[in-house]
Amino acid sequence: MSTPFLSVRDLRVHFSTEDGTVKAVDGLSFDLEKGKTLGIVGESGSGKSVTNLTILGLHDPARTSIEGEILLDGKDLLTTGERELERLRGNTMSMIFQDALASLSPYHTVGAQIGETYRKHTGASKKEARERAIEMLRRVGIPQPETRVDDYPHQFSGGMRQRAMIAMALVCDPELLIADEPTTALDVTVQAQIMDLLKDLQQEFGTAIIFITHDLGVIADIADDVLVMYGGRCVERGTKAEVLRDPQHPYTLGLLGSMPSLDGPVDVPLSPIPGSPPSLLNPPSGCRFHPRCSFAEQVEDGLCSSRRPTLEIVDGRGAACHLTAERKRELFADYASARTH
Numbered sequence: 226m227s228t229p230f231l232s233v234r235d236l237r238v239h240f241s242t243e244d245g246t247v248k249a250v251d252g253l254s255f256d257l258e259k260g261k262t263l264g265i266v267g268e269s270g271s272g273k274s275v276t277n278l279t280i281l282g283l284h285d286p287a288r289t290s291i292e293g294e295i296l297l298d299g300k301d302l303l304t305t306g307e308r309e310l311e312r313l314r315g316n317t318m319s320m321i322f323q324d325a326l327a328s329l330s331p332y333h334t335v336g337a338q339i340g341e342t343y344r345k346h347t348g349a350s351k352k353e354a355r356e357r358a359i360e361m362l363r364r365v366g367i368p369q370p371e372t373r374v375d376d377y378p379h380q381f382s383g384g385m386r387q388r389a390m391i392a393m394a395l396v397c398d399p400e401l402l403i404a405d406e407p408t409t410a411l412d413v414t415v416q417a418q419i420m421d422l423l424k425d426l427q428q429e430f431g432t433a434i435i436f437i438t439h440d441l442g443v444i445a446d447i448a449d450d451v452l453v454m455y456g457g458r459c460v461e462r463g464t465k466a467e468v469l470r471d472p473q474h475p476y477t478l479g480l481l482g483s484m485p486s487l488d489g490p491v492d493v494p495l496s497p498i499p500g501s502p503p504s505l506l507n508p509p510s511g512c513r514f515h516p517r518c519s520f521a522e523q524v525e526d527g528l529c530s531s532r533r534p535t536l537e538i539v540d541g542r543g544a545a546c547h548l549t550a551e552r553k554r555e556l557f558a559d560y561a562s563a564r565t566h
C-alpha cells in the first residue's frame with residue numbers, strides 16, 4: 226500500500242488556560258492524497274481550525290501540548306524544527322484564510338506581497354518575482370494584472386482580495402493547501418467563482434486541499450472525502466456521497482437537517498440542531514454529542530452518557546455512535562420522512 230501524502234495519526238492538541246486544559250483536538254486521524262480535497266466540517270469550536278494551524282506549525286508552543294503524528298510525505302512535522310517548518314510553509318504547504326484584508330498588509334502593494342513570498346522561497350530576483358506576481362494574478366482572474374499588480378489591498382474589491390490571497394498561497398506551487406472558510410465572507414456569485422478557481426488550480430497543480438467549513442453545501446461542491454468533527458473529535462468519515470447521502474451519525478444528520486436539501490423540495494422547514502457546541506474545558510462524558518442528540522434515549526443502559534463510542538474506519542468509512550446499523554436505518558428514515566412531510 227502506498228504511503229498517503231498527508232497522514233495525521235491520533236493527533237491531540239491541548240491548551241493550558243487559567244481555567245484548566247482545553248482539549249481542542251482529542252485523538253484525530255485522517256489521510257489525504259495529492260490532487261484530492263478533504264472537507265472538514267463542524268461548528269465553531271469543533272477543533273477543525275486548530276487541527277490545521279497545528280499542521281502548519283502555527284500554534285503557540287509555550288501553551289500547547291501536542292501528541293500524535295503529522296506525516297507530510299513521510300516527514301513528521303511535529304518533530305521538524307522551526308526553520309525547516311518555515312521553509313515548508315509557503316513552499317510545500319500554504320493556507321488561505323477567511324479574512325483576506327487581515328492577511329494582506331495594507332502598507333505594501335498586492336504585487337510586492339505576492340512577489341516577496343516567491344522571492345523568500347525561491348531566491349528569485351525582484352524582476353522575476355514581479356513577473357511571477359503578474360502571472361499569478363492573471364491565473365486567479367484579476368483583470369489587467371500588469372497594472373493591478375501595483376495596487377494596494379484597499380484598492381481591490383473583497384472578491385479580488387480573496388483571489389490575491391489565493392495567488393499568494395499558490396505562488397510557490399504548494400503541494401498542500403489549507404483553505405479555512407475562504408468564501409464565507411463573500412457573496413454567492415464570487416463564492417462560486419472562487420470555488421471554481423480552486424478546482425481549476427487543483428487540476429493544474431495536483432494540490433492536496435483541506436477545505437474547512439461549517440457549511441455542508443460547500444462540501445457538496447468541492448470535497449472528495451468528508452470528515453465531520455464534533456467537540457475535538459472526528460464523529461464521521463467517508464466519501465462526499467456516503468456522508469451526504471447516507472449519514473451514519475446523528476450530528477451529521479442534524480447538520481444536513483439545518484441546511485436546504487441538495488435536491489429535495491425547497492419549502493421544507495430547516496431544523497437547526499438544538500443546544501450549543503460542548504465546552505472543551507469540561508466536555509460531556511461518554512459521547513460528547515449526547516446532551517444534544519435526539520436519539521440518545523434509543524441506546525440502552527445510558528451508554529451514550531457513560532461510554533465513548535469508538536470510531537471504526539473500514540475502507541475510509543465509519544462513524545462513532547452506539548446505535549446499531551439497523552436502528553440507524555429505522556430512526557434516520559423516520560427523521561428524513563418527518564422533514565419532507
Ligand code: SF4
Nearest residue numbers: 512515518529546547
Ligand atoms: Fe447520539 Fe448516542 Fe450516537 Fe452519541 S452515541 S450520537 S448520543 S445515539
